[in-house]
Amino acid sequence: MVSTRTVLVFCFLNFVLAAALFVQIFSFDSLRMPLANVDKIASIHIYKGFGDENLEIAYDAVLDFKKKAARALNDDAVKAFIVNVWSSGGDLGIFSDMYDFLMYIRNKKPVVVFTMNAKSGGFVTALAGSRVVVSDNAFLGQLGSIMVIKNPSEPTLNILVVPSGPFKSLGYRPITPEEEALLKISVEHSLDFLKNAVIKARGERLKPGILEEIDDARFISAETAKEFGLIDEVGTYAVAVEEALRLTGLSREGTTIVEYENGAERIAPENIYLH
Numbered sequence: 001m002v003s004t005r006t007v008l009v010f011c012f013l014n015f016v017l018a019a020a021l022f023v024q025i026f027s028f029d030s031l032r033m034p035l036a037n038v039d040k041i042a043s044i045h046i047y048k049g050f051g052d053e054n055l056e057i058a059y060d061a062v063l064d065f066k067k068k069a070a071r072a073l074n075d076d077a078v079k080a081f082i083v084n085v086w087s088s089g090g091d092l093g094i095f096s097d098m099y100d101f102l103m104y105i106r107n108k109k110p111v112v113v114f115t116m117n118a119k120s121g122g123f124v125t126a127l128a129g130s131r132v133v134v135s136d137n138a139f140l141g142q143l144g145s146i147m148v149i150k151n152p153s154e155p156t157l158n159i160l161v162v163p164s165g166p167f168k169s170l171g172y173r174p175i176t177p178e179e180e181a182l183l184k185i186s187v188e189h190s191l192d193f194l195k196n197a198v199i200k201a202r203g204e205r206l207k208p209g210i211l212e213e214i215d216d217a218r219f220i221s222a223e224t225a226k227e228f229g230l231i232d233e234v235g236t237y238a239v240a241v242e243e244a245l246r247l248t249g250l251s252r253e254g255t256t257i258v259e260y261e262n263g264a265e266r267i268a269p270e271n272i273y274l275h
Contacts, residue, residue: 041244042072043259043268045084046098046125058094065098068260069105079248080110082240082257082270083129087122092145092190095121099197102128110247114240120144120217124194127201130247132231133240134222141225143198144217145190147183151175191215198230205229241273 046065072078083102089095105111106129113129115122119142126132134140150171163169170179195211206229214220214228222234233239245252252274259268 038077039248039250039255040072040075040078041241041248041250041255041257042068042075042078042081043084043257043270044068044072044081045086046122047084047086058091062094062097066101069101071260071265073105073108078109078258079250080112080244081105082112082114082237082244084237085113085115085122085126086117087119087125088117089120089122089142092121092193095125096193096197099125099128099201103201106130110244112240112243112247114237115140119219121194124197124201127198127230131233131243133233133235133243134225134231135236136222136234138222139219140222140230141214141220142217143191143194143211143214145187145194147187149175149183202229205232237270238273241270
């Protein structure tokens, strides 16, 4: 005769197996095969502050972004991108690379950028979208450049510094006024680069003369950014989805928002905004 304990164990194991099967069938991770016969919008995220102290990690993140974007760009079923930018800035070279890649993509397929936090280089990168949607409580702006170099009050003790040129020893000795003036020129050159990138991205949508008002690295609100022509819409991610549908002429019923993780395509959580 089978004991009560044996029956309970049997029932429990069946419950566990059924639960595991349910998760496998209905979880997002199970939808890893390419989706056929549907129009798609690719969802890609840029969630980084690319500071100088993490350049190796930052470049890995840029490479990951490019791989995902290239896959979507080469998929004829992908009709548009929604790029979610959340970045406080960082290394100018990295953001220049991201900006150029987004500008290239938007010449191939519509790119809608959505952001709740984009400052400095992250702000300029966000403006590279075909359309830019910003949350009404977003942190924006800080258009500017900064250079941080150690400036000891006296030469570093017990360290022999043999530079190939006088600028190579900056950070190991006090900086002269003449050197500081030259460094200031480099910083201003970086600022000009950022301003030209904004002009290129926004074109005629940009209010004339506005960059001279905000190049002091001030914060600006979403509504002010729209007034200045820096962005297109103030709203939630749902507004970004509406923009993507409008730019492509896609219908909600025949469209799926997808994302790419670990080399696989799957339905993105943001797909809920289509229903």
